[in-house]
Amino acid sequence: MSHAARRRGRGRATAPPVDEPSQNSPHRGAPRQGPAGAFDGPSSRGRGLSSVPPAQTSPGDSASQQEPPATLSQVVTPSQAVPTQAPPAPRGDPARDPQNVPRYTDTLKNIDLSAEFFNIDQLYDKPTEFKRRPGFNTSGQAISLSVNAVPVVDFPKKNVYQYDVVIGNGAENRAVQRKVWASQERQSKTGQGMLYDGNKLAWSLTDHPEIRTMVDLDKEEGFPSRGDKNTYRLRIVKTKKLDISIIDSFLQNKVQMGIPVAEAISFLDHLLREGPSLNPHLVAVKRSFFARSGQRHDLGGGIEVFRGVYQSMRLAEGQKMVVNIDVANCCFFKPGSLLSAMVANMDMRDASQLARAFQSEQSNGSKRLSATAKTAQGRFKGTALKAIYNGNPSPDKEWKMFKINTNNANEEMLEWKDPQTKKPTGQMVSVAQYFKRRYNLTLRYAQLPLIEMTKKSAKFPLELLHIKENQRYSTKLNEAQTSNMIKFAVAPPDKRLAAINEGKSWLNWEKDAYLQNYGLRMGKEFIKTNARLLPPPGVKFGNRTEQPQTKGRWDLRGKTFLSPNPQLLEAWGIGIFENGRIRPDKAVIDKFVADFTRAYRGHGGHVSNTPPYIAKLVPDAGNAVQKGNPQYYSNVLMKVNAKLGGCTSQAVPHPSSGFQKFTVPTMIIGADVSHPSPGSQDASMAAITVSFDRHAGRYTSTCQTNGHRVEVITENNWRTMLQPLIVEWVKSVGAGQLPQRLYYIRDGVSEGQFAHVMNQEVPHIKACLSAVANKQWTGNLTVMVASKRHHVRAFPARGPASDQRGNPVPGCLIERDVTTPNEFDFYLYSHTALQGTSRPVHYTILYDDANHPPNVIQNMIYEHCYQYMRSTTSVSLHPAVYYAHLASNRAKAHVDMPSSRGPTGGPGFKVNQPQSSDTPETEVKPLMAMFNMNNIRTSMWYI
Numbered sequence: 001m002s003h004a005a006r007r008r009g010r011g012r013a014t015a016p017p018v019d020e021p022s023q024n025s026p027h028r029g030a031p032r033q034g035p036a037g038a039f040d041g042p043s044s045r046g047r048g049l050s051s052v053p054p055a056q057t058s059p060g061d062s063a064s065q066q067e068p069p070a071t072l073s074q075v076v077t078p079s080q081a082v083p084t085q086a087p088p089a090p091r092g093d094p095a096r097d098p099q100n101v102p103r104y105t106d107t108l109k110n111i112d113l114s115a116e117f118f119n120i121d122q123l124y125d126k127p128t129e130f131k132r133r134p135g136f137n138t139s140g141q142a143i144s145l146s147v148n149a150v151p152v153v154d155f156p157k158k159n160v161y162q163y164d165v166v167i168g169n170g171a172e173n174r175a176v177q178r179k180v181w182a183s184q185e186r187q188s189k190t191g192q193g194m195l196y197d198g199n200k201l202a203w204s205l206t207d208h209p210e211i212r213t214m215v216d217l218d219k220e221e222g223f224p225s226r227g228d229k230n231t232y233r234l235r236i237v238k239t240k241k242l243d244i245s246i247i248d249s250f251l252q253n254k255v256q257m258g259i260p261v262a263e264a265i266s267f268l269d270h271l272l273r274e275g276p277s278l279n280p281h282l283v284a285v286k287r288s289f290f291a292r293s294g295q296r297h298d299l300g301g302g303i304e305v306f307r308g309v310y311q312s313m314r315l316a317e318g319q320k321m322v323v324n325i326d327v328a329n330c331c332f333f334k335p336g337s338l339l340s341a342m343v344a345n346m347d348m349r350d351a352s353q354l355a356r357a358f359q360s361e362q363s364n365g366s367k368r369l370s371a372t373a374k375t376a377q378g379r380f381k382g383t384a385l386k387a388i389y390n391g392n393p394s395p396d397k398e399w400k401m402f403k404i405n406t407n408n409a410n411e412e413m414l415e416w417k418d419p420q421t422k423k424p425t426g427q428m429v430s431v432a433q434y435f436k437r438r439y440n441l442t443l444r445y446a447q448l449p450l451i452e453m454t455k456k457s458a459k460f461p462l463e464l465l466h467i468k469e470n471q472r473y474s475t476k477l478n479e480a481q482t483s484n485m486i487k488f489a490v491a492p493p494d495k496r497l498a499a500i501n502e503g504k505s506w507l508n509w510e511k512d513a514y515l516q517n518y519g520l521r522m523g524k525e526f527i528k529t530n531a532r533l534l535p536p537p538g539v540k541f542g543n544r545t546e547q548p549q550t551k552g553r554w555d556l557r558g559k560t561f562l563s564p565n566p567q568l569l570e571a572w573g574i575g576i577f578e579n580g581r582i583r584p585d586k587a588v589i590d591k592f593v594a595d596f597t598r599a600y601r602g603h604g605g606h607v608s609n610t611p612p613y614i615a616k617l618v619p620d621a622g623n624a625v626q627k628g629n630p631q632y633y634s635n636v637l638m639k640v641n642a643k644l645g646g647c648t649s650q651a652v653p654h655p656s657s658g659f660q661k662f663t664v665p666t667m668i669i670g671a672d673v674s675h676p677s678p679g680s681q682d683a684s685m686a687a688i689t690v691s692f693d694r695h696a697g698r699y700t701s702t703c704q705t706n707g708h709r710v711e712v713i714t715e716n717n718w719r720t721m722l723q724p725l726i727v728e729w730v731k732s733v734g735a736g737q738l739p740q741r742l743y744y745i746r747d748g749v750s751e752g753q754f755a756h757v758m759n760q761e762v763p764h765i766k767a768c769l770s771a772v773a774n775k776q777w778t779g780n781l782t783v784m785v786a787s788k789r790h791h792v793r794a795f796p797a798r799g800p801a802s803d804q805r806g807n808p809v810p811g812c813l814i815e816r817d818v819t820t821p822n823e824f825d826f827y828l829y830s831h832t833a834l835q836g837t838s839r840p841v842h843y844t845i846l847y848d849d850a851n852h853p854p855n856v857i858q859n860m861i862y863e864h865c866y867q868y869m870r871s872t873t874s875v876s877l878h879p880a881v882y883y884a885h886l887a888s889n890r891a892k893a894h895v896d897m898p899s900s901r902g903p904t905g906g907p908g909f910k911v912n913q914p915q916s917s918d919t920p921e922t923e924v925k926p927l928m929a930m931f932n933m934n935n936i937r938t939s940m941w942y943i
Contacts (some may be wrong), residue, residue: 112314114820154521275512288328302341309503326791367406490836493806535654552810552832560604565644573613599633658855667739670880687888703891718764780850830865887942
């Protein structure tokens with residue numbers, strides 16, 4: 001059977017006899033083939049672990065393979081940067097790598113794994129070692145925080161046997177696998193208690209002999225048997241007995257991470273998910289479960305959002321295993337008419353307008369879909385549908401949409417068959433005529449295109465199709481939908497905690513038959529962790545020091561900037577946006593100029609009395625000019641002053657803080673790689689920031705394209721972006737010397753990519769420093785990753801750790817109970833949430849040859865969040881990374897593409913797996929060169 005036929009369900013290889021294993025069946029111990037599946041339904045629970053690890057792959061570039069340092073004369077400037085095709089990087093980058101290359105940890109996608117687990121994948125010659133936790137913070141005061149996790153209090157103590165499962169030829173689709181496993185024939189052989197991962201593994205408390213049987217799905221579904229046409233071979237073979245106690249041995253550092261530990265964790269994960277996955281009232285989406293009876297909200301465009309529950313198992317500090325429980329939100333199609341859904345989703349007035357927009361276009365004598373039809377096809381492809389009309393011979397049959405046809409019901413022709421003999425008559429009729437003759441049904445919108453299904457190329461008139469319940473919507477939301485989504489998703493701590501408890505009740509652990517049978521039991525109460533409230537820093541301005549305490553906010557009234565613009569601002573201008581809702585007259589403009597100038601001088605800025613240049617531009621002006629709000633002037637002036645070389649303020653460490661100031665010349669580098677909307681072919685964007693003063697308040701930044709969906713910053717980008725900034729840093733900050741201490745803060749990488757940061761990006765950074773010095777750089781290096789993509793939340797009791805809304809105050813630090821067992825990671829609240837439930841940033845120290853005590857490194861990160869240049873609040877993320885986000889967004893204006901190309905991502909683009917090949921395409925156009933008069937590139941041009 002061809003690949004296309006299998007993809008679209010046009011056939012199936014005949015099952016071989018039971019006593020003759022198929023040559024296509026994977027032998028036990030062979031590497032698992034095929035992509036790691038998502039959890040799309042109640043019985044689809046991800047791929048299980050194969051019995052032995054996959055074959056070792058070729059290691060990637062390591063530090064020992066670096067070229068010798070370049071000389072200072074070889075350093076290139078950003079304007080000379082021309083990205084070249086980077087050498088293939090080691091696999092393991094999920095945003096880039098081919099989806100059909102198996103990795104061992106792909107089988108553990110529903111578990112929060114620490115970085116050391118990913119050494120199992122053997123991506124490099126040697127396992128990557130990460131910084132171990134040196135201890136715990138002792139500064140500030142001790143506090144207690146309730147976190148949204150419960151401990152695992154009992155593990156299975158009975159023998160658990162693992163089995164390999166082969167269904168059919170070993171490559172049957174998930175629907176067939178689910179049906180075969182749910183069959184009475186299978187249950188009669190194994191009993192009810194066997195777990196199945198939905199792919200190739202099963203577990204049981206019973207030591208079964210090898211099972212070989214045939215499952216006739218026609219008989220299972222109550223239809224007459226068609227023999228081999230719908231009969232599948234099922235083979236279940238025991239491969240090993242699992243030792244669940246090895247998890248406890250690992251937590252006590254008695255054994256190292258390896259395959260046996262991973263297999264035991266995988267089993268526990270599937271055991272935890274089995275009950276909810278088989279619950280007909282719940283819909284499983286990856287790690288989350290949703291119920292139509294739960295809270296939901298109409299987003300518009302035929303889409304609604306469900307509030308569900310997220311659960312994930314993890315090994316944690318304190319020699320324990322915990323289950324993290326949180327709120328989850330997911331978008332679904334509203335069940336009902338497909339026509340109505342398309343009209344709403346495509347923002348059409350009615351079906352007639354939709355038909356005109358869907359009308360096929362002519363191209364070189366053949367038809368092609370209109371742009372609107374292509375967009376709709378991308379949004380609705382794969383949706384489960386039912387055909388509803390009187391006389392339908394299979395009213396309950398589920399179809400899946402494959403594509404929109406170029407023909408409508410009047411244009412598509414088929415041969416009429418005699419209703420009595422079922423034989424072709426030779427007469428051709430249109431689809432509209434067929435439904436009139438066969439079912440006495442007159443189509444109202446015969447001018448609409450037909451919808452083609454994945455099975456048998458069946459085609460139906462659009463108006464007869466209905467969307468089934470619980471169909472996930474995987475397209476990026478538009479602005480209105482996003483706004484509605486945020487309003488629904490944002491909830492204060494008390495309501496979020498109530499939603500978590502409601503979701504926890506859906507999981508029903510206490511009555512879960514599978515958990516009881518195997519002996520897995522979770523605690524009933526959320527963990528109360530011993531945390532710290534770090535001492536808050538002061539905020540130093542030019543004329544005074546503010547003490548915000550734990551409020552995390554202050555204002556600029558009566559304060560001068562720490563350092564104003566070094567050069568007099570003599571030439572500046574104002575753009576007037578006419579023809580908008582507000583048209584300021586000359587008196588209003590003159591007042592704005594006077595007030596703005598006065599405000600800048602009041603903050604210590606240097607500005608001349610020369611009147612500004614006034615330009616009339618295009619709509620639309622806001623009302624800020626009309627109001628003349630002093631706070632508005634101050635907010636704008638923070639950015640203006642920073643662009644002109646000034647600095648708003650500086651954090652002043654508390655006397656009891658473990659960090660006081662940098663004692664040696666220090667550089668901080670922040671980095672982030674942003675990717676386009678899924679499905680877009682735009683390039684990824686790498687942004688690097690470098691601190692440009694002694695206290696790491698000012699940062700310069702540079703950006704460049706970074707291939708297509710490549711997360712690891714390429715060697716060429718490091719060389720062309722970072723080296724010139726190091727040269728400028730040596731001149732402006734280092735007094736002719738390289739930094740003696742370097743902090744590298746990386747954002748946007750998952751635990752599975754930490755090894756790439758250490759084995760690729762870090763050697764490139766060291767090579768840049770060595771190239772500038774023309775000798776080996778020997779300073780101290782600290783590497784850390786900042787992440788907000790997690791589900792840990794804290795709920796303080798009323799007291800010093802809680803703000804008025806019930807969120808943790810800035811300075812709350814979590815180091816225990818939900819962090820990793822051995823690595824140096826922590827959760828830090830450094831901001832005050834304006835709405836909703838605040839989320840901490842998860843920091844992981846990957847490497848630290850300076851051996852910072854926790855009191856130093858953690859307090860330094862926290863205090864730097866108080867010197868974000870354009871805000872009068874502390875921020876949630878270290879400014880080095882925050883600025884990289886700003887620069888990356890600003891650099892999109894320099895993408896080298898014609899404006900006629902139109903949008904290539906954003907709202908409405910289908911969220912698909914990114915297309916990739918065995919050789920990822922990394923060669924893309926560089927950004928257009930940035931204007932660099934007065935050395936703009938080393939200023940805070942992006943802020």
